[in-house]
Amino acid sequence: MHIEVLPGLHDLPFAPTTVPAAQPLFALLDVEKSFPVDGGRRALRALDGVRLTVAAGESLALVGESGSGKSTLVRVMLGLEKVSNGRVLASGVDLDALDGAQRRRFARDVAFIYQDALGSLNPRMTVEALIAEPVAVHELRGRREIPERVSGLLAQVGLPSALRHRYPHELSGGQVRRVAVARALACEPRVIVADESVAGLDVSIQAQLLNLLRDLQRASGIALVFVTHDLGVAAYLCDRVAVMYLGRIVETGATREILQAPRHPYTAALMRAFPRFDALLAAPLRGEIPSPADLPSGCRFRTRCPHVQADCAGVDPALTRHEDGRFVACLHPLPS
Amino acid sequence: MAADPLLLGTAVAPARPRLARLQSTLRALLAQRKAAVGGAIVLLFVVAAIFASQLAPYPPTEQNLADAMQGPSAAHWLGTDSFGQDILSRLLYGARSALWIGFASVALGLAVGVPLGLIAGLRGGRTEWLIMRIVDGLLAFPELIMAMAFMAVLGLGMGNVVYALALSFVGPFARTVRADVLQVKARPFVEAARLMGVPAREIVLRHVLPNVASPILIQAGMRVSIAILLGSGLSFLGLGVVPPTPDWGLMIAEGRGFISMAPWMSGMPGLALALLLVGLNLFAEGLRDALDPRTR
Amino acid sequence: MSLADAAVEAPPARAAADAAAPAALEARHFTLRRAGVAVLDDVSLTLRPGRTLALIGESGAGKSTLAFAAMGLLQPPQVALQGRLAVVGTDVVTAPERTLRSLRGAHMALIFQDASSALNPCFTVLDHIAEPLRRHRGLGRRQCRERALQLLADVGIADPQARLTAYPHELSGGMQQRVMIAIALACEPRLLIADEPTSALDVTIQAQIMTLILERVAALKAAAIFVLHDLALASQVADDVAVMYAGQIVESGPARTVLTAPRHPYTRGLRASAVELGAGQLTPIAGMVPSLSAMPGGCRFAPRCGLATAQCTQQRPPLAGDGGDGTRALACWHVKPG
Numbered sequence: 001m002h003i004e005v006l007p008g009l010h011d012l013p014f015a016p017t018t019v020p021a022a023q024p025l026f027a028l029l030d031v032e033k034s035f036p037v038d039g040g041r042r043a044l045r046a047l048d049g050v051r052l053t054v055a056a057g058e059s060l061a062l063v064g065e066s067g068s069g070k071s072t073l074v075r076v077m078l079g080l081e082k083v084s085n086g087r088v089l090a091s092g093v094d095l096d097a098l099d100g101a102q103r104r105r106f107a108r109d110v111a112f113i114y115q116d117a118l119g120s121l122n123p124r125m126t127v128e129a130l131i132a133e134p135v136a137v138h139e140l141r142g143r144r145e146i147p148e149r150v151s152g153l154l155a156q157v158g159l160p161s162a163l164r165h166r167y168p169h170e171l172s173g174g175q176v177r178r179v180a181v182a183r184a185l186a187c188e189p190r191v192i193v194a195d196e197s198v199a200g201l202d203v204s205i206q207a208q209l210l211n212l213l214r215d216l217q218r219a220s221g222i223a224l225v226f227v228t229h230d231l232g233v234a235a236y237l238c239d240r241v242a243v244m245y246l247g248r249i250v251e252t253g254a255t256r257e258i259l260q261a262p263r264h265p266y267t268a269a270l271m272r273a274f275p276r277f278d279a280l281l282a283a284p285l286r287g288e289i290p291s292p293a294d295l296p297s298g299c300r301f302r303t304r305c306p307h308v309q310a311d312c313a314g315v316d317p318a319l320t321r322h323e324d325g326r327f328v329a330c331l332h333p334l335p336s
Numbered sequence: 337m338a339a340d341p342l343l344l345g346t347a348v349a350p351a352r353p354r355l356a357r358l359q360s361t362l363r364a365l366l367a368q369r370k371a372a373v374g375g376a377i378v379l380l381f382v383v384a385a386i387f388a389s390q391l392a393p394y395p396p397t398e399q400n401l402a403d404a405m406q407g408p409s410a411a412h413w414l415g416t417d418s419f420g421q422d423i424l425s426r427l428l429y430g431a432r433s434a435l436w437i438g439f440a441s442v443a444l445g446l447a448v449g450v451p452l453g454l455i456a457g458l459r460g461g462r463t464e465w466l467i468m469r470i471v472d473g474l475l476a477f478p479e480l481i482m483a484m485a486f487m488a489v490l491g492l493g494m495g496n497v498v499y500a501l502a503l504s505f506v507g508p509f510a511r512t513v514r515a516d517v518l519q520v521k522a523r524p525f526v527e528a529a530r531l532m533g534v535p536a537r538e539i540v541l542r543h544v545l546p547n548v549a550s551p552i553l554i555q556a557g558m559r560v561s562i563a564i565l566l567g568s569g570l571s572f573l574g575l576g577v578v579p580p581t582p583d584w585g586l587m588i589a590e591g592r593g594f595i596s597m598a599p600w601m602s603g604m605p606g607l608a609l610a611l612l613l614v615g616l617n618l619f620a621e622g623l624r625d626a627l628d629p630r631t632r
Numbered sequence: 633m634s635l636a637d638a639a640v641e642a643p644p645a646r647a648a649a650d651a652a653a654p655a656a657l658e659a660r661h662f663t664l665r666r667a668g669v670a671v672l673d674d675v676s677l678t679l680r681p682g683r684t685l686a687l688i689g690e691s692g693a694g695k696s697t698l699a700f701a702a703m704g705l706l707q708p709p710q711v712a713l714q715g716r717l718a719v720v721g722t723d724v725v726t727a728p729e730r731t732l733r734s735l736r737g738a739h740m741a742l743i744f745q746d747a748s749s750a751l752n753p754c755f756t757v758l759d760h761i762a763e764p765l766r767r768h769r770g771l772g773r774r775q776c777r778e779r780a781l782q783l784l785a786d787v788g789i790a791d792p793q794a795r796l797t798a799y800p801h802e803l804s805g806g807m808q809q810r811v812m813i814a815i816a817l818a819c820e821p822r823l824l825i826a827d828e829p830t831s832a833l834d835v836t837i838q839a840q841i842m843t844l845i846l847e848r849v850a851a852l853k854a855a856a857i858f859v860l861h862d863l864a865l866a867s868q869v870a871d872d873v874a875v876m877y878a879g880q881i882v883e884s885g886p887a888r889t890v891l892t893a894p895r896h897p898y899t900r901g902l903r904a905s906a907v908e909l910g911a912g913q914l915t916p917i918a919g920m921v922p923s924l925s926a927m928p929g930g931c932r933f934a935p936r937c938g939l940a941t942a943q944c945t946q947q948r949p950p951l952a953g954d955g956g957d958g959t960r961a962l963a964c965w966h967v968k969p970g
Contacts, residue, residue: 065834065835065836065837066805066834078531080527080531103533104533107531107532107533108533110531111532112528112531114524114528116524119523119524119525120524120525120528121525121528122525122529122542122543122546122547123525123547124546124547125542133529133532133534133542134532134533137532137533137534137535137538138533172920187532187533202690202691202861202921203690203861203863203902203905203906204690204901204902204905204916204917205916206905206907207905207906207907207914207915207916208916210907210914211913211914211916229834229835230835230907231835231909232907232908232909232911233907235909235910235911236907236911236914259909259910269836270835270836271909272839273835273836273838273839274835274909275862275864275865275867275868276864276868276908276909277863277864277867277888277891277892277908278892279868280868281839281842281843281846281865281868281869282839282843283836283839283840283842283843284836284839285836285839285840286840288804288806288807288837289804289834289836289837
């Protein structure tokens with residue numbers, strides 16, 4: 001049985017501090033995305049009923065482990081995949097129904113930074129050409145003004161101007177990611193979506209990049225949707241966190257509040273498992289993550305939940321709002 | 337946020353404009369011993385072909401039956417053939433037809449095959465299916481057989497040799513280009529360009545083509561030697577260039593009956609052919625290694 | 633200048649017993665050169681039996697190189713070895729390959745970072761586990777099978793019977809890692825080396841796997857070396873830590889103390905740039921790790937160090953123990969105990 005709380009826009013997970021005067025940049029309504037496996041006999045439910053909004057100027061982290069569906073969610077938001085069910089609205093317009101001008105506007109408003117930063121840069125283009133491309137495509141500057149704009153962007157991401165004639169394979173890992181950030185900023189977007197942009201970097205380079213992203217986001221007012229498996233990174237960058245498990249958002253709310261008092265047992269487990277200097281090693285969850293092709297009945301987390309109760313097998317909790325603006329998908333949320 | 341070189345710790349080299357990039361490519365190319373040696377050999381033949389009229393001691397078709405079938409001597413460095421024609425002179429002029437056939441047929445094959453492969457790879461769907469089935473048909477025939485059939489229909493002569501060989505190259509080029517295009521299309525930066533709103537035409541010109549270009553160039557380089565070999569083969573079989581045009585294949589054919597008496601008649605053009613092919617292959621391999629960004 | 637090692641000050645009775653047993657790992661002025669470049673430079677440290685050590689550092693620090701060298705996997709002519717690197721009593725610098733081969737898998741075992749590429753996709757789980765058992769213990773087929781079942785149960789794999797005949801690609805990442813651990817533990821080694829064993833895993837699985845490794849190592853009373861880049865994880869899993877930078881050990885001592893109150897400027901820099909839940913502000917270390925072929929003279933960290941003086945660029949500070957408890961060691965001209 002699935003508890004259905006039909007969302008009006010006011011029921012959707014809004015950041016409590018943002019007054020939704022304009023349309024949210026993104027609104028996902030019960031988005032589902034399935035892939036057929038086993039020759040079509042089974043369905044892999046990568047996204048199984050996602051509700052989310054992203055307001056202008058806010059920073060949101062999508063946190064999840066493998067199988068959570070976070071990468072699929074990003075692809076759906078960008079329009080790279082079509083949903084099997086539900087709707088994705090960008091500034092109030094359904095992504096499926098964008099006309100040509102709206103599509104161009106969307107391409108400009110939403111910039112994406114790939115996980116494989118090096119692979120997302122054309123190896124035959126110089127740094128200058130790469131960063132200049134979105135500026136030229138969206139006609140944001142006259143031809144003569146573009147080099148200056150590129151200089152400005154390079155400075156913004158902390159790269160020396162002399163790098164502009166280099167090719168991507170000549171740059172270090174950290175520099176490549178900065179180029180990707182500069183290119184994302186080049187089209188003056190309203191939201192930057194980044195997929196695991198700091199994974200695999202040395203601690204110090206990672207710190208540089210995180211500071212860069214955080215400072216940029218705060219100074220420019222561009223919204224940031226940051227996908228990561230690392231709760232610490234999510235907490236550092238973003239004011240709001242959405243925790244995903246097996247294709248659904250199980251908790252979302254202000255970062256600081258969630259860190260102080262997580263309500264969903266999975267969030268609490270993620271926090272407990274995160275290595276800290278002031279806590280002993282703890283393995284809060286047993287077992288493996290179930291396959292998205294074989295979801296448990298009722299609450300999908302019940303097979304590993306330390307607080308599982310009898311009714312958890314029968315009911316699939318939907319993401320519901322609590323009074324203080326927190327959204328939790330649990331029949332027995334942890335006390336505040 | 338100002339760029340602080342100390343903070344980033346990058347010792348940055350001065351800017352490198354386009355000319356410097358070309359120079360560095362050339363340098364990388366020459367650094368490869370293979371390419372240097374191969375290039376030198378090819379250059380030797382090209383010079384021989386261009387300046388054949390100045391370098392050749394005798395007119396290539398001047399017959400002198402009294403001096404027929406003479407071995408290498410002071411008067412004729414590489415000997416004479418059964419008509420008394422100087423082999424060295426014929427070799428030099430023969431280089432012209434060999435090189436011309438090689439490069440012209442490949443160029444023509446590229447001109448037809450590359451667009452076909454591009455359209456197939458970019459369009460996909462029914463267009464791709466149709467084009468690839470045609471290509472499959474072309475590929476079903478071994479190149480030499482197809483060229484022979486072509487010559488039988490069109491008649492002999494150097495021009496037709498070029499056309500025949502070009503046709504037999506369309507299939508391989510189209511197939512390779514299509515495969516390269518598909519591979520490039522799947523790379524993240526192409527999707528990234530689409531996400532950024534880059535129009536389709538620019539995606540093709542700026543993102544797909546430049547990344548497909550170097551594999552094609554390398555392929556083309558290697559094809560030239562195949563073309564020269566096939567051209568000589570056609571002439572050898574009597575289906576290529578018409579005598580008395582100096583052509584290495586023809587020369588080898590003419591010397592066939594005299595192998596025991598005058599081995600230099602087939603031997604010299606055979607050696608020349610082998611040397612040129614080795615040079616071309618070395619150069620093409622060196623080119624491939626130089627263009628591979630990983631080996632830089 | 634005396635060189636103290638990272639040994640633990642054990643209580644007297646145990647110290648006598650421990651003194652009898654050879655150190656699990658002992659490095660004395662160990663230097664490893666590859667193509668003339670010193671990838672590991674004058675490394676000294678001691679790991680007593682039953683203790684766990686974390687090797688911390690960024691990429692290029694040499695921690696994985698040290699781990700592989702300890703397994704005797706890096707030998708001339710690919711590399712040039714100098715000094716002493718004794719593993720469970722045998723010096724890999726001088727020992728012949730035959731001796732090393734008999735040690736590997738039996739007395740010392742290695743767990744790799746990426747289980748999916750460390751396991752051979754052509755062989756089943758049973759094949760993998762049976763290999764060291766056959767080689768080093770000479771067990772027959774039935775004995776191998778029984779032992780394998782027990783090992784799989786020890787590493788927490790449910791339904792071991794079914795998993796024995798599975799191929800690596802049929803298992804999840806966490807389970808593949810458990811199988812690697814089972815292989816490593818098959819012959820009850822005295823030293824277990826784990827090279828980033830959980831970096832490729834989800835954080836909840838990481839916690840499980842780390843707990844498992846620690847349990848199994850404790851059950852065997854073996855010593856363990858963890859190569860890690862995560863400082864907080866190191867403080868949670870290891871007794872001792874050695875911080876490496878550009879092929880040298882710059883600080884070592886008890887893990888919790890060193891990592892929660894670091895003294896060496898590099899360790900402090902690492903701590904300040906490490907992400908923690910609720911971290912206020914990250915402070916990256918200025919500059920970049922120098923490339924191996926262009927190492928600065930003197931202290932290798934000097935170009936990036938706020939405390940650097942002329943002495944630092946001319947002379948390399950030796951690894952000296954602090955006066956105090958004798959268990960912490962530091963390689964710096966300016967930071968002293970006290």
